[in-house]
Amino acid sequence: MDYRSRDRGGHQGRGEAFGRGDNRGHRGRAEGPNRGGSGFSSAPQIFQGQVGQLTTLQSNHHRMSTIKEHGVFHVYRLNFAPEPRFSSEKSSIIKNSKQALETIYGQIYSYGNDLFSIFEVREEQIINSQFKGSQFEVIINYETSFSLSSQDKEHQKYKGKILNFIQVAIKKTLYEFQFKQVGRLPRFYLHTDLQDVANYNLRVWSGYSMAVQSFNDGIFVNIDCATKFVEKSSVLDLIRRLQKDKYSQADIKQELVPKDQNEKGLVVITMYNSKKYQIDDIRFDITPKNHIFEYEIYDPETKQRYKHKSNMVEYMNKKNGIIIPVQDQDQPTLQSNYRDITIYLIPSLCFKDGLDKNFTSDSRKMRDLQEYKLSHPEQRYERINQLIEKFQAAQILENWGLKIDANFTNVKAKQLPPPKIIDNRNNEQNWSDYEQRKVKPLEQLKLKKETWALIYGSLDFDNANNAMQMFKQVGSQHSFIVEEPQYIELPRNDNGDLFVNGIISDIDPKYISIAVVIFGKRQGPEKAKIKAQLDLMGIPSQFMCSQTIQSKGKNASIFADTLKQMSAKMGLDLYNLSLPCYKKTMVIGTDVVISKGNTIMGMTASYNLQLSKYYSRVDTHKMPSRESGQDQRSQDEKQQLITESRCQILCKFIKDSLQNYQQCQNGPYPELIVIYRDGIGGESMQDKCQEFEITRVIEVIQSSFEGYNPAIVYCFVNRNNQHRLFAKYNGQIMNPSSGTVLDIGLVENQGENTFDLQMIAPKTTVATAQPVQLRVVYNTSNLTKDQFELSTYHLCFNYVNYCGPIKVPSVCMYAKKIAQYAADNQIRPNDKLGHLLHFI
Secondary structure: OOOOOOOEOOEOOOOOOOOOOOOOOOOOOOOOOOOOOOOOOOOOOEEOOOOOOOEEEEEOEEEEEEOOOOOOEEEEEEEEEOOOOOHHHHHHHHHHOHHHHHHHHOOEEEEOOEEEEOOOOOOOEEEEEEEOOEEEEEEEEEEEEEOOOOOOHHHHOOHHHHHHHHHHHHHHHHHHOOOEEOOOOOEEEEEEEEEEEOOOOEEEEEEEEEEEEEEOOEEEEEEEEEEEEEEEEEHHHHHHHHHHOOOOHHHHHHHHOOOOOOOOOOEEEEOOOOEEEEOOEEEOOOOOOOOEEEEEEEEOOOOEEEEEEEEHHHHHHHHHOOOOOHHHOOOOEEEEEEOOEEEEEOHHHEEEEOOOHHHHOOHHHHHHHHOOOOOOHHHHHHHHHHHHHHHHOOHHHHHOOEEEOOOOEEEEEEEOOOOEEEOOOOOEEEHHHHHOOOOOOOOOOEEOOOOOEEEEEHHHHHHHHHHHHHHHHHHHHOOOEEOOOEEEEEOOOOOHHHHHHHHHHHOOOOOOOOEEEEEOOOOOHHHHHHHHHHHHOOOOEEEEEHHHHHHHOOOHHHHHHHHHHHHHHOOOOOOEEOOOOOOOEEEEEEEEEEEOOEEEEEEEEEOOOOOOOEEEEEEEEEOOOOOOHHHOOOHHHHHHHHHHHHHHHHHHHHHHHHHHHHHHOOOOOOOEEEEEEEOOOOHHHHHHHHHHHHHHHHHHHHOOOOOOOOEEEEEEEEOOOOOOEEEEEOOEEEEEOOOEEEOOOOOOOEOOOOEEEEEEOOOOOOOOOOOEEEEEEEEOOOOOHHHHHHHHHHHOOOOOOOOOOOOOOHHHHHHHHHHHHHHHHOOOOOHHHOOOOOOO
């Protein structure tokens, strides 16, 4: 092959040979400026709190109480003989015994092995029941009584049971209003709320998410809005499209179902019962017409159940009133394995759940969907109010003597100040000065002649020239030195293999410190090939899309931000934050990305005193496989396996990070280590992490050298949080301002050494502000709660790919980015780049 550059006014291009050493390179940034966008005509308004004063806000929490002042509920323990294998079997046994139970206990709810009633029965009761032809005894014993207004220590022992009771009551109330729970999480949707999305084969489904929470001053129901997107065409339509494209049955299976049991495949929703299933196989040999099976039918006149055999066509007609057209009765079926049960579904009644990665990676498409989401705070506030009004008239709650406060809960929140930055004269400057570009970058970017590469296709010749012109123009304005790169021109701008071959032939990593690539595709495997090759060679890469340069080629801010990102990728500081409480400190951040059945764990640790330089790495572990039948692990066992795997990975990283810190500082280890542990999971995973991981991490830290005993702060970070805070001012609903912190009232732990808090760090000008939950679960430092909160907030300003605060401390975002970088490009990042932010 022979790629040739065009003449560039005296600058020698690549020439006819693939020589090394004549042309050189430098280091770079990410795919372009990190900017948000909104399809709304007006952005949400922000209420600016005053630093040093408490601000009254409203939370989407509604107090749960009893209609009678001292309403009491009773809990009974259920035991079974013989013991059923699964909780679903227990539920069926209780359901079959409901009439006998209600005769003794009145109105009842059951949850697991607990039975709830408003009647007190102290004597043991035994009831006989049947399930699938087998006889069971249900033994019921009184356990305790509780009142929602009581928060004494005795009742704290039963907090989990009380919360389960309220959760069941809320769920049954939603069922009373025809809502259906879709999926495993407590998210509820009305079938009538489905709405078509213009220009796309999608429907949007607006619903609600629920959580029952216990705080120091009572039990609250947390209500938030949820949005789900579902494909408009059925899975049968998808199968027929593939058949029309000459896909064989084997090809269709390979396209739609997982290639291995750990890889996420097709997930569908059945609208007739609003249930979600993961599909494990497509059975072309089993059709709705030929699949005969036995099921129970309940006769309301005789109040008896009897067994009946039929095919799926007759079953759907009798059970759901759905008629399968004759021409569709020979369609294949979808197989879903649940425990030791095989479920067959009819593709014409199944719809693909969610958005695929090709859709979510297209920013234009995602912007188009924005208008279908409840984004503005006033929209969300009003929709939550609509449900609360329904709750006020709920018959089920009234029967149990329960009520939900119609008002949002008022809370008092702090307002934290923005950070100061240190300029190149070691003086403090306001953050606003950096935002307004009044402060020059701390370290100068120097792209010397032929020490960096510009790689492009021949169609982008003019785009490459324009990019160089803009780089030089904005570089001079920011005191950056931008000289001619090594130009590498390829015949096409969309073929990854051509780019890879050209890079291998023409770039010498001893001389090139960063490569800027102008490519015709924003995402996809072709781009990933190029990134992977440059990573393998130890060269940071900065991608720019052809269309972006074409449409915004004279936008100076785009090229200024690109040079700043390149500067950061090369290990140069744009600014340093003033962090007086984090002196001689190492901050560590983690996060995870799930990719093809594996968990990729990203980890980042600071290694300089200014907390501006970071060492990053990824490691992977397998997710527990999806067994069925006798081999199925319990949820607890799976969570324990995940916790142990991640703990082992994290301990090794921390040990290596401490050695790296010591080498970079020429001797001393950090006196304070702050671990921001993001990506753990829900409450049960956090409990596992707290029980198992923390002690092992402390052992690793203290074993770094004899007598080493630094102060340690272990903070769990949860950004998947449905807590919302609203500011109400002059009748308008607004977002709280950046730096809002809630650490009293609606937080579980309000101690001084270990504590919880909700923080809104970014300035939310799109959608509704979503606090991040931070839980300090271990702390041997002398930091006060205020000092930790302020330092954590200021670290949210330390993410160099965005000018302003992000949702989480920068180390968490860097950990997320390197994990995503590894997943997107299917590589393990080069250790030679470990000290650079090459992945942003």
